[in-house]
Amino acid sequence: MDQGAHHAAEQGSLLLQDQLCFALYAASRSVTTRYRPLLEELGLTYPQYLVMLVLWDRDSVSVRELGTALQLESSTLSPLLKRLEAGGLIRRERRSDDERSVAIRLTQDGADLREKARAVPLAIGEAMGLTPEQDATAKHLLRLLTANVTRD
Amino acid sequence: MDQGAHHAAEQGSLLLQDQLCFALYAASRSVTTRYRPLLEELGLTYPQYLVMLVLWDRDSVSVRELGTALQLESSTLSPLLKRLEAGGLIRRERRSDDERSVAIRLTQDGADLREKARAVPLAIGEAMGLTPEQDATAKHLLRLLTANVTRD
DNA sequence: CTCGATTAAGTTGCGCACGATTTAATCGAG
DNA sequence: CTCGATTAAATCGTGCGCAACTTAATCGAG
Numbered sequence: 001m002d003q004g005a006h007h008a009a010e011q012g013s014l015l016l017q018d019q020l021c022f023a024l025y026a027a028s029r030s031v032t033t034r035y036r037p038l039l040e041e042l043g044l045t046y047p048q049y050l051v052m053l054v055l056w057d058r059d060s061v062s063v064r065e066l067g068t069a070l071q072l073e074s075s076t077l078s079p080l081l082k083r084l085e086a087g088g089l090i091r092r093e094r095r096s097d098d099e100r101s102v103a104i105r106l107t108q109d110g111a112d113l114r115e116k117a118r119a120v121p122l123a124i125g126e127a128m129g130l131t132p133e134q135d136a137t138a139k140h141l142l143r144l145l146t147a148n149v150t151r152d
Numbered sequence: 153m154d155q156g157a158h159h160a161a162e163q164g165s166l167l168l169q170d171q172l173c174f175a176l177y178a179a180s181r182s183v184t185t186r187y188r189p190l191l192e193e194l195g196l197t198y199p200q201y202l203v204m205l206v207l208w209d210r211d212s213v214s215v216r217e218l219g220t221a222l223q224l225e226s227s228t229l230s231p232l233l234k235r236l237e238a239g240g241l242i243r244r245e246r247r248s249d250d251e252r253s254v255a256i257r258l259t260q261d262g263a264d265l266r267e268k269a270r271a272v273p274l275a276i277g278e279a280m281g282l283t284p285e286q287d288a289t290a291k292h293l294l295r296l297l298t299a300n301v302t303r304d
Numbered sequence: 305c306t307c308g309a310t311t312a313a314g315t316t317g318c319g320c321a322c323g324a325t326t327t328a329a330t331c332g333a334g
Numbered sequence: 335c336t337c338g339a340t341t342a343a344a345t346c347g348t349g350c351g352c353a354a355c356t357t358a359a360t361c362g363a364g
Contacts, residue, residue: 010236012274014266016205016221020181020287021276023294025202026223027301028180029321030203031255033300036322047350050177053168063313069168071178076351078314085350087154100312100359112164124173132292135172138293141286142175149179149186180353188352199320216342230323230344235319252329252342 034127038120042113047072048084049117055090055106056114062101089113186279190272194265199224200236201269207242207258208266215251241265 005103010018017091032046047070054061054069061069063077070077084090089110095101130138162170184198191201199222206213206221213221215229222229233256236242241262245254282290 011277012270014205014208014269014273016202016209018283018292019205019273020280020294021187022205022290024176024180024201024297025198027294027298028176029223030298031176033322035173045349046177050168050174053171053174054164056166057168064311071181072350073352074313075315075353080350082314098312098360102313105223112182117166118164121166121171125163128172128297129303130172130297131300132198134293134296137289138297139172141282141290141293142172144180144280145280145288145290146175146179146182148188185352197319214342215344223322225322226343227323227345232320234344250330250342254343 031128034119035124042116042120045086047080048075049120051077051084052089052110052113052117055067055104055110056117060103060105062095062103064101066104067116084110115136183276183280187195187272187276190275194272195239196265196269199228199232201272203229203232203236204241204262204265204269207256208269212255212257214247214255216253218256235261 013019016022034051035046038126039046042049044052050070051066054066063074063081066077066081067074068073081090085092088107091105091107092102093105095103125135128135165171187198194201196204200300202222203218206218215226215233218224218229218233219226233242233244237244238299241260243259244254245257245258247255269277277287278286
């Protein structure tokens with residue numbers, strides 16, 4: 001009952017510590033900070049790593065498809081892809097059937113990097129320290145929240 | 153059992169959609185995007201809003217204390233606070249007892265903005281669309297994850 | 305076929321976010 | 335008291351992240 005009262009008071013609270021949005025913001029940044037040294041060994045930033053995850057799964061993706069998968073704008077992806085290209089991990093070529101579209105492909109170096117990246121998700125999973133059930137619950141709630149917040 | 157197999161396969165997966173870290177990253181950005189138009193009416197960005205939440209709770213905070221509360225570096229906060237000061241919402245003054253430290257205080261405009269901000273957390277809570285139980289679970293898991301990832 | 309609408313990618317400007325470094329004030333062992 | 339170590343902010347450089355806009359290619363109604 002005290003719990004109930006406390007909970008009701010939290011609705012619409014302006015206290016930082018009550019905000020789910022802050023827990024989310026802090027968690028996201030703490031995770032990318034944890035990734036940083038691991039990814040540094042691969043020569044990648046965290047968003048670059050996410051792009052590579054997509055490319056290791058399916059070769060040849062358009063900028064638009066990357067944007068859909070990662071929920072990022074071309075204004076974010078274009079410069080990022082330019083840096084990956086400069087680093088020799090990807091190639092960019094206009095599609096012949098639709099000259100507006102740009103196909104992103106892995107270079108050999110980019111494909112080879114996959115093996116070095118194998119250990120990364122396990123290391124992070126370990127650091128997060130959630131049980132498989134907690135991990136699944138968190139993913140479920142985050143996807144639900146994202147879907148709700150993104151609609152309309 | 154198929155579930156178990158599927159779950160075991162997820163451990164160490166390099167598929168974007170299996171990664172909790174990506175769900176976290178996407179959720180965090182989708183929430184701040186949802187905040188944007190609401191905060192725009194207050195003349196605030198999302199990180200600026202978080203700073204204001206702290207100041208509405210306790211007047212006079214040092215940059216260091218803000219950094220502890222928000223888990224942000226002075227290299228992030230200093231320019232942000234300069235913008236809030238330029239916007240007339242806060243004042244900055246060196247502490248007389250320790251000239252290294254800078255006390256951040258609300259101006260009258262900054263204090264007044266609190267009333268206009270009242271509706272924001274409720275609107276966002278509504279948009280997130282989680283039940284009170286899901287909200288509490290999410291907060292709990294995110295704080296646990298942050299604590300685990302941050303330690304050592 | 306044509307020309308206005310749509311679509312894909314890129315550019316620009318601004319505000320984070322953070323590591324590395326700098327400047328200045330305080331602390332504290334000897 | 336003193337001077338090396340620590341601490342608090344700020345500065346600098348780089349890379350996102352996104353709104354607004356531009357450029358160029360494709361689409362499609364008439």
